[in-house]
Amino acid sequence: MSATLRGLHQSALEVIQRPASEDSVTDSFGQFIQGVQPHHLTPTLLHRSKRMVLDSIGVGLLGSTTHVFQLALQHCQHMYAPDDVSSVYGRRGTRLSPTLAAFVNGVATHSMDFDDTWHPATHPSGAVLPALLAVSDMLPNNRKPSGRDFLLAFNVGIEVQGRLMRFSNEAQNIPKRFHPPTVVGTLGSAAACARLLSLERSQCSHALAIAASLSGAPMANAATQSKPLHIGNAARLGLEAALLSSIGLEASPRVLDDTSGVAGFSAFYEDYAPQPLTSPEEAGLRFLLEDQDMGFKRFPAHLGMHWVADAAASVHKLLLGELGSQGMGRGSQVVGQVQDILLRVPHSKYINRPFPESEHQARHSFQFNACSALLDGEVTVLSFSQEALQRPDLLALLGRVRVEHPHDNPANFDNMYGEVQVTLVGGDVLKGRCDTFYGHWRNPLTNESLKKKFCSNAGAVLPREKVEGLIEAVEGLDSLEDCSPLLAQLQ
Numbered sequence: 001m002s003a004t005l006r007g008l009h010q011s012a013l014e015v016i017q018r019p020a021s022e023d024s025v026t027d028s029f030g031q032f033i034q035g036v037q038p039h040h041l042t043p044t045l046l047h048r049s050k051r052m053v054l055d056s057i058g059v060g061l062l063g064s065t066t067h068v069f070q071l072a073l074q075h076c077q078h079m080y081a082p083d084d085v086s087s088v089y090g091r092r093g094t095r096l097s098p099t100l101a102a103f104v105n106g107v108a109t110h111s112m113d114f115d116d117t118w119h120p121a122t123h124p125s126g127a128v129l130p131a132l133l134a135v136s137d138m139l140p141n142n143r144k145p146s147g148r149d150f151l152l153a154f155n156v157g158i159e160v161q162g163r164l165m166r167f168s169n170e171a172q173n174i175p176k177r178f179h180p181p182t183v184v185g186t187l188g189s190a191a192a193c194a195r196l197l198s199l200e201r202s203q204c205s206h207a208l209a210i211a212a213s214l215s216g217a218p219m220a221n222a223a224t225q226s227k228p229l230h231i232g233n234a235a236r237l238g239l240e241a242a243l244l245s246s247i248g249l250e251a252s253p254r255v256l257d258d259t260s261g262v263a264g265f266s267a268f269y270e271d272y273a274p275q276p277l278t279s280p281e282e283a284g285l286r287f288l289l290e291d292q293d294m295g296f297k298r299f300p301a302h303l304g305m306h307w308v309a310d311a312a313a314s315v316h317k318l319l320l321g322e323l324g325s326q327g328m329g330r331g332s333q334v335v336g337q338v339q340d341i342l343l344r345v346p347h348s349k350y351i352n353r354p355f356p357e358s359e360h361q362a363r364h365s366f367q368f369n370a371c372s373a374l375l376d377g378e379v380t381v382l383s384f385s386q387e388a389l390q391r392p393d394l395l396a397l398l399g400r401v402r403v404e405h406p407h408d409n410p411a412n413f414d415n416m417y418g419e420v421q422v423t424l425v426g427g428d429v430l431k432g433r434c435d436t437f438y439g440h441w442r443n444p445l446t447n448e449s450l451k452k453k454f455c456s457n458a459g460a461v462l463p464r465e466k467v468e469g470l471i472e473a474v475e476g477l478d479s480l481e482d483c484s485p486l487l488a489q490l491q
Helices: 003-017 025-035 043-063 067-079 098-110 124-138 147-166 184-196 201-212 227-246 305-326 331-337 366-376 392-398 447-458 464-475 484-488
Strands: 338-344 401-404 418-424 429-434
Touching: 025 147, 025 184, 025 201, 043 098, 043 124, 043 147, 043 447, 043 464, 067 098, 067 227, 098 124, 098 227, 124 147, 124 184, 124 227, 124 484, 147 184, 184 201, 184 227, 201 227, 305 331, 305 366, 305 418, 305 429, 331 338, 331 392, 338 366, 366 392, 366 401, 366 418, 447 464, 464 484
Parallel strands: 338 401
Antiparallel strands: 338 418, 418 429
16 A cells, blocks of 8 residues: 555544544534524524425425325335334325335425425425424324424424535535435434434434435436435435434544545535534524525426516516407417517526426426416416426427526526516517516515415315314414324324
8 A cells, every 4th residue: 555545544544533522513513403492493483484384284285196206105105014103194094104204205295396495405394394293203192392392303404404505605506416405404304303302412413424324316316206205315314314323323423524535515515614503502593594584486396487487477467468458368379479488597407498298397497487477377286287288389389489598697596587588479579577586585475375375285185174273283383282283183
């Protein structure tokens, strides 16, 4: 072995063998997870996180009607021994082991790409909530967590994801390599479960390190039936990591540190530059959710689609005026008027799909969502049905779309815009632009709009009294002595 190789080998061994110091980044995460207390939850955090819980349950319930969810559930039921512990979204009387329940409920949450989104880009709730519900089901009746403890664990899982993303400039933009929920979501799930299980400080750190070894999925599987598995696995594997740590399994004490010559979390983000978390015992502890709200979607598609849909909807209104008081502005009338459609959107290859062939591709297509909004004035759940995808009028418009990527339009959910320019047969030009769509964290859904979305989604699966019971349970979650009333309403 050369001197250089011996030096590298020795350096790696020192990293592995050296115990974690009290000031390591990884240890600071463990200290935060173990030490944070319910009194750290401000009214703003409680309000925002309860909205996230309600929305995530709603999209999960609606997602339990999808084909990909049915495949995931069928797989778990056929391939694993029965384990009647944790409930499954939308399936009364169906229970699985905690980890499998977390998996299928995570799949349901992301099966339609309807779940919440944050910045830097990830889907935080779907990776955490199914795991916490599964753990809560798993715990005996005399150890069910209080509603406030449940919300604390949920916020811990969200905070860990946000902090890890903010340690990388690369993570600020729409991803190209790893799907973020499979990276930070898995660690967020592990952190949340470790907190709910009241693990010791070192066990919390080990749970994160174990989760890092279970993380990562390539962006190539976006817009396929496998993408929902990403959220399912984040919830499941994070829970697995916390459970393994709870029985004594250990991992690297410096997995979140920037250690020269040994890749830890930097394997996912090459410009990763971590900082220790503020100790819960220190003054000035402030959660990221306090300062940046969550993005909630009005229709089930990749977040970037919401800019072009809103811009195209504004052009649709102008088209109605051009077509006169006959008032149609739909279908063949729109197609007959439109000569050319120009989209000015960020450059992001996996959401530039000129002719989508499936609902999953359509949810990741600037062209499809713009043309759907031009035809109908909006994009809805039904816009992605097989019948809607095959409309001749829609296909005709798709053939007239061009795409430009202006330099001032970055692939970044905080700074991007969507612009739709339609040239009519007579030469007139109609333009629509969206800088911040309704539902973005800068323009959040009102409580009324969020409840309306929830009722529509959950009502596709549950009777009205269950839907209303869930709203009541979530709104009063921070005052529940235990979270059983929430668990009871889910099936």
